Amino acid sequence: AMDCAKGVGARITQPSKPINKMRGLLRIHRRLPLLIAVPTTAGTGSEVTLAAVITDDETHYKYPINDFVLIPRFAVHDPEFTRGLPASITGQTGMDALTHAVEAFIGRSTTPYTRKMARQAVQLIHDNLLEAYEHGDDMRARRNMLSAAYKAGVAFTRSYVGYVHAIAHSLGGRYGIPHGLANAIILPHMLRAYGDTAAPKLADLARMAGIAPATAQDSLAAEAFIDWVDRMNEALGIPKYVSGIRRSDIPQMAAHADAEANPLYPVPLLMDRLELERMYEVVAGGMFEDEN
Template structure:
């Protein structure tokens, strides 16, 4: 009862809190416009937040070449690791200050995006990011901020969230504030051509999870449903193509748009139990977020079926899995079956080798607590149900 009451109140509050939409620049070679965009935003010396692998692969060079050509000085912080920790973010903030930066460019997947957002928030508030964990604790405009994704999955280039990890507690936390939405998102499919098939698959299902959880949750509006519906349509049509042929530029482009649209949807309509459990898998075992979502999504779809079947039926139409001749229940079943079939096509693993049965009670406790009164799920899950689900995912 408390959950339902709080969710209803938050639904009304959500309508009163304006969430900006980033300016979207997309298409082949869009990264070449970075210098012009930065100048328009008033940035003079950006901190580039990325990871060492993107530097090694030469992807970061596309960005630095564009800045060099415009004679724009920058500082390169390429120390980002998966699940960025609070100490790592503190190091990035120190670099920002020491090198006299006045703006931030995030280049990479979800981890560089989260790290960059937290660094920018710490810089504008002049406090350690640890103090910004929670809801609406930034409340100040970030320095000029450009997000350039190199995967089609997280949608972080459009969201209000930065996910950070406390290594001592082995737990993930979120910084949530509308000011975290980047001013500009530059989405260039050419940056994604070298993405391995496995990462393409996992990040693609991450985007699908965002679209689905935002669509079936209680906060969904006609606007968020439209973005989520479009994302599901593009993902089912293009993710298998991008997975099978990583050089398919049009499939990459469609997936990058789908990821952005899913990000727009879930940053306004929130998420659900897939993420609540995935966050624990990341915090405890460092399971990549996209992979955790991909493994968990079919199980949560089964769990919520009766409470969300009308929305499932609509998404089945979007995915091209059902038509108007199918009954609502038939279409809903086709959607769940379609997600499971997509996972098989993408060779998504069935469980988590890292998962230890002895950890399950604590993982379930944390996941249920994270979602309760925070996530507008169509069906509440108790701790015993969460434990039972996790036991299915233990692999020998």
């Protein structure tokens, strides 16, 4: 709903420019009418970001538009609006916020402020997501998750995301997979694919959140962090792999992911289109809808 409002505001200020011509960076330019964002999930952080994600129902293409004018003027965080959120959506949107924080933190375009906000978001999610999932009327956990999503949004709107998002957008556009669910499944696979390039920063997060001992080596602490993500997904009822992917769709989805991420996203490890195609095989677990 927040992204829809951003898109409407963009069209109001640019009535002669269709939304697909605003894809990418800084294509709107003009200030939007007053926009007040009231999130009802603790996940996207859209109430504080410069992005709106658009799905083209005809082409099954999902893409972001990014412009500073899309940042809402005000954000209202009231945990009561999330009280009735189903457990499955609580879990998936919470892992969406975790993905924002982690991708912003491990990227190559961070600042002391974005690193601080990402760390705080990871800590809040570590301490509160399972409680909010298992006890939906716990307003303290709900409030802390709203704060986590906000802080993660602040981090990634300044430091951007990475290949998890690029792949998730392509899967969401092609198959209608909810964004938080796709992010949650892809995240541990992509963190493992980044390998040593992301290990020191993942180790930092693991030690900070108490996932690994303060004295743990980077490689072991990073592995502990990824294992914790796996355990969180399992506890939240999120599958290990994305089902329903057709191998014949992978080249086009990888091309979309490549166009979205390269060179915009400051990822720890650059991947070309063919390497991204391999990641679809990984997140599918080698099981494809159009094969026996």
